[in-house]
Amino acid sequence: MKFKFFKYLLLLTFGAFLFTSCSDDSEDPIEQTSTNPLPQPGDADGIMAAIKAKSNTPGGTTVPGLGDIYLDVASANFYTSAGGTSLVNVGDVSLNDFDLQTVSNSYINNYTDITLDINSGQANDWVVSGANGFDGFSHSTSKKMPSVVKFATSVTETISISGDVTLAIESIPSNCDNILWLISDGSKVVTKESKTTSVTFTASELSGVKTTSNGIVQAAAYNSESKTFGGKKIYFINETVDSKYVTLN
Numbered sequence: 001m002k003f004k005f006f007k008y009l010l011l012l013t014f015g016a017f018l019f020t021s022c023s024d025d026s027e028d029p030i031e032q033t034s035t036n037p038l039p040q041p042g043d044a045d046g047i048m049a050a051i052k053a054k055s056n057t058p059g060g061t062t063v064p065g066l067g068d069i070y071l072d073v074a075s076a077n078f079y080t081s082a083g084g085t086s087l088v089n090v091g092d093v094s095l096n097d098f099d100l101q102t103v104s105n106s107y108i109n110n111y112t113d114i115t116l117d118i119n120s121g122q123a124n125d126w127v128v129s130g131a132n133g134f135d136g137f138s139h140s141t142s143k144k145m146p147s148v149v150k151f152a153t154s155v156t157e158t159i160s161i162s163g164d165v166t167l168a169i170e171s172i173p174s175n176c177d178n179i180l181w182l183i184s185d186g187s188k189v190v191t192k193e194s195k196t197t198s199v200t201f202t203a204s205e206l207s208g209v210k211t212t213s214n215g216i217v218q219a220a221a222y223n224s225e226s227k228t229f230g231g232k233k234i235y236f237i238n239e240t241v242d243s244k245y246v247t248l249n
Contacts, residue, residue: 045232046078046134050095050116050124050141052148055243056157072116074100076107076126078134082233091129091136120147121175124238135230142225145238146176149221152197158247159183159217161206168198169219173240176221183217185210185248215248 041047051073074095080086087105094100096117100107109116118124123140130136152168159165167181172195181192181199188208192199222239 041235042083043233044079044226044235045082046076046090046234047237048074048076048093048095048126048234049237049239050074050118050145051237052118052120052145052240053243054148054150054241056245071114072109072118074098074107074109074116074118076100078105078107078232088132088134090134091131092127093129094127096125118145120145120173120240124236126236130230134232137229137234139227139229139234139236141236141238143177143223143236143238144175146221146223146240147173149173149176149179149219149240149242151217151219151242151244155217155244156246157244158249159215161203161209161211161248163203164200165206166198166200167217167219169242170197172197173221175223175238176240177223178221180220180222181218182220183209183248184215185212186214186216209248211249213247215246216243217246218243 053071053073055069055071076093078088078090080088089102089105092099093107095109098109098113098116101110102108121144123142123144125138125140127138128134128136150170152170154166154168161183165183167183169179172179176195178193178195181194181201183190183201183206188210190201190205190209192201218241220239220241222237224235224237226233226235228234
């Protein structure tokens, strides 16, 4: 099963609280891409994601003494029926002893918790108290957190989309099932999945992407597993992602 798009983009929303950049461009990727939902396998009663997110500062902003930003992100959704779209509250949810908050029955870590003890090579521990038809459970992921994924230096902060575009990472992270690659202008999103150190987006594939100073490229290494509790099938995702704010021209 392939996960085509992750709520790890929510990290961009949090980034907006820390850094702002002035631009006349109305297509702000922080606002436009942060609303994408978690992937929903057809048999999923719930999906829980632990993410280690790396990013440069938006708009090329330079903050003295601060390099790349690393954030831990937790997100979870539970559904009224398998493969459904309506979300349900299942009581208290925590990741690695950090309590999550609810926003319209969707679970997300508190914005003040920028670290959630999500570490490469380690398991993640989830606890759900249970409610509304979901039993309480605890689960330590059998698959370990992937090591941090990093773009290669060839991925610069200005990318021409007039032709083919190749994105590359330094190496394939350990403990990953696959790698999701993404290019976005803040509205149009183009993705590919390939467990390789580089991937090429053709000019044809990028034909709907517009030039902007608020573009984003991402590489996300992830693994997934599932387990059934009280008749409810829950998917667990471990992911590391490198996000880079770029100018697309």
